[in-house]
Amino acid sequence: MTAPASILLSVGTDFHAFDRAVSWLDTWLEAHPEHQAGAIVQHGTSAPSRHGSNHQYLAHADLQTALDEARVAIVHGGPATIFEAVEHGHVPVCVPRDPTLGEHVDSHQQRFSRYLAGEGIVHLALTQDEFDQAVTDAMRTGRGQASTARSLQRTQSMATLADLVTSAIEIDRRPLARRSSPLTSVGRLLRRR
16 A cells, blocks of 8 residues: 555445545545545545545455544445444544445445434535535544544444344344335334333
8 A cells, every 4th residue: 555544435345336435535635635645545446536546445454554544534335334434433424325326226325324424423425515524524633533432432332233233134024015124123123222
């Protein structure tokens, strides 16, 4: 890899292109050229960045290093990537893939990201303006982590959320026609606690 990242964008490994996220970062970098040299872009099948250090894919160890070193993590709405960013102390800027734009097969990333934003786990960016503001704020405040205790609490919360999602999937084994979304089931489980 190159020099330590001030910004890491990871669009994941899904075969759908996610040009919108790369384009939004390029637009932000054009307005903030001082951060271009420190931007690492894992673009997958998307068009490479015009301004960042491009990597179609990153080995897991390289992704972990980039998450450790980055001041700001920008992620797609995939649970594994979000959880990894959180484990590295980030409140990531999250741009969920949009199936209406051909970026994914369904809207699970949008629903999941909205839920996590409501819990304060991610900064949700659904528009270029929201993205610009979230990245600018994150660059100013850093990882958004108040303390090690808060990080531990967040990690524990993420483990609890993962347990809830697993429980919701186990509970929701009804026939497909009567099945609710996993987030609805998670919401029911949270209300029971």
